[in-house]
Amino acid sequence: MPTSSKMVEGAVSIRRPPHAGGDGVSAEDDGGDETADKSKTRKHISVAMRITNYLTRTGYMWPVLIMALAIVIICSLVVHLRDLVCISASSSDHISRLFDGLESDFGALGVPWCRSKHGETVEWTSEDLLKGLEEFMPIYETRPIKNNTYGMGFDHSFGLWFITRWLKPDLMIESGAFKGHSTWVLRQAMPDTPILSLSPRHPEKYLKKGPAYVDGNCAYFAGKDFVDFGSMDWVRVLEKHGIKDRSRVLVFFDDHQNELKRLKQAVKAGFQHLVFEDNYDTGTGDHYSFRQICDQFYIRGGGHSCFKDSDEARIRFKRKKFWSKAVDIAELCGLGEAWWGVRGSMRDNFNHSNKEITYAEHFQNSRFVESVLDVYWELPPVAGPSLTHQTRYDPARAPNPIVQDGRYGLFQRLGLSRLDPSVFNGYTQMVYLQVSEQET
Numbered sequence: 001m002p003t004s005s006k007m008v009e010g011a012v013s014i015r016r017p018p019h020a021g022g023d024g025v026s027a028e029d030d031g032g033d034e035t036a037d038k039s040k041t042r043k044h045i046s047v048a049m050r051i052t053n054y055l056t057r058t059g060y061m062w063p064v065l066i067m068a069l070a071i072v073i074i075c076s077l078v079v080h081l082r083d084l085v086c087i088s089a090s091s092s093d094h095i096s097r098l099f100d101g102l103e104s105d106f107g108a109l110g111v112p113w114c115r116s117k118h119g120e121t122v123e124w125t126s127e128d129l130l131k132g133l134e135e136f137m138p139i140y141e142t143r144p145i146k147n148n149t150y151g152m153g154f155d156h157s158f159g160l161w162f163i164t165r166w167l168k169p170d171l172m173i174e175s176g177a178f179k180g181h182s183t184w185v186l187r188q189a190m191p192d193t194p195i196l197s198l199s200p201r202h203p204e205k206y207l208k209k210g211p212a213y214v215d216g217n218c219a220y221f222a223g224k225d226f227v228d229f230g231s232m233d234w235v236r237v238l239e240k241h242g243i244k245d246r247s248r249v250l251v252f253f254d255d256h257q258n259e260l261k262r263l264k265q266a267v268k269a270g271f272q273h274l275v276f277e278d279n280y281d282t283g284t285g286d287h288y289s290f291r292q293i294c295d296q297f298y299i300r301g302g303g304h305s306c307f308k309d310s311d312e313a314r315i316r317f318k319r320k321k322f323w324s325k326a327v328d329i330a331e332l333c334g335l336g337e338a339w340w341g342v343r344g345s346m347r348d349n350f351n352h353s354n355k356e357i358t359y360a361e362h363f364q365n366s367r368f369v370e371s372v373l374d375v376y377w378e379l380p381p382v383a384g385p386s387l388t389h390q391t392r393y394d395p396a397r398a399p400n401p402i403v404q405d406g407r408y409g410l411f412q413r414l415g416l417s418r419l420d421p422s423v424f425n426g427y428t429q430m431v432y433l434q435v436s437e438q439e440t
């Protein structure tokens, strides 16, 4: 078990965020060792040289060259045929998405990313994520709730499991349980750690209609005992659970509340490790999110123009045809060309509350967020859309996937091809925040 400072230090190192550095999984992830490979190549060169010399001397060089050429032609034909088989298995719509929807000048424009105070990011690498994926896949297959529509799909289940297991908290708090799938994910990551779950409806209520998960080591603030995260007496509750060090607590929010409100409540309660499930892109979603808050003119890819003849308008219009959650300029911009949040408003509580804010307020919100953030890290999608066949989120608005397009062998080896494609449709940039310790 790491100590409290280790939980903080263990999660952080100074690295450039994926958008800045291109954090994709390289070919080495297939198990290659670069140093070993280089020495092997050197040995092969000297043996090859000797064989070449021998063949040249004995006059057998030409037949060998012709045979090598034939092998190259056959191999390239096999690779080409495999591609044709993959493509013919897809719908024509999917093919056009592959060719037109993936290549993006939108991605080149950049995607907003919240700045942390000292430019720190997480310690884990894309290789760690890949190893985690391999481990998580068989766990996910045992999930009790197979159909979790309105709850987390595969990407975010993996993200929550991975982050939790990496941080190894002493207590896990969840706000927004629904049928209990995320409670089950937390339990898989930490088999013996207590959970507090806050949700207006108790997950056991869903058991009457079908699969649900109720955890034996979880205190439920649900049903008639429901208390909102912002109204909880955290001093009393944490004392009751023997928690002295709040930096050892992980809080997971999937309650569709204004994330600025939740951040302020979490900071006030002294929590430092926060995961937000739905970190909606600007112009989308039912609550104000960090993606939206950090979308500012001074951030690369941030700030928007509502000018109908702009490059952005043209690109958005085109991409909306391929990705159902993409928004064009008409949807992005509200009255007075207000593009921030969702058409200039700060949504809350599943969009039951909706307050218009000025750009000045929106700007101040980002300054507040930046002033408390030590780390901001968005979970990448597990795999590219040509592999998962997801059709909702625009890949140009997300970090590079863990398994990149074109790596079908890896996708299959990890067992991801066995999953129903619908489980890859719910990605919304889940984010992990590390908040700096506040002076009390």
Ligand SMILES: C[S@@+](CC[C@H](N)C(=O)[O-])C[C@H]1O[C@@H](n2cnc3c(N)ncnc32)[C@H](O)[C@@H]1O
Pocket: 148, 150, 151, 152, 175, 176, 177, 178, 179, 180, 181, 182, 198, 199, 200, 201, 228, 229, 254, 255, 256, 257
């Ligand atoms: C999207 S669902 C959660 C899905 C769940 N985490 C999963 O992975 O399956 C949102 C949940 O938030 C609950 N909710 C609504 N208002 C809430 C609040 N103020 N605090 C906590 N949960 C709330 C809803 O009742 C619903 O169960």
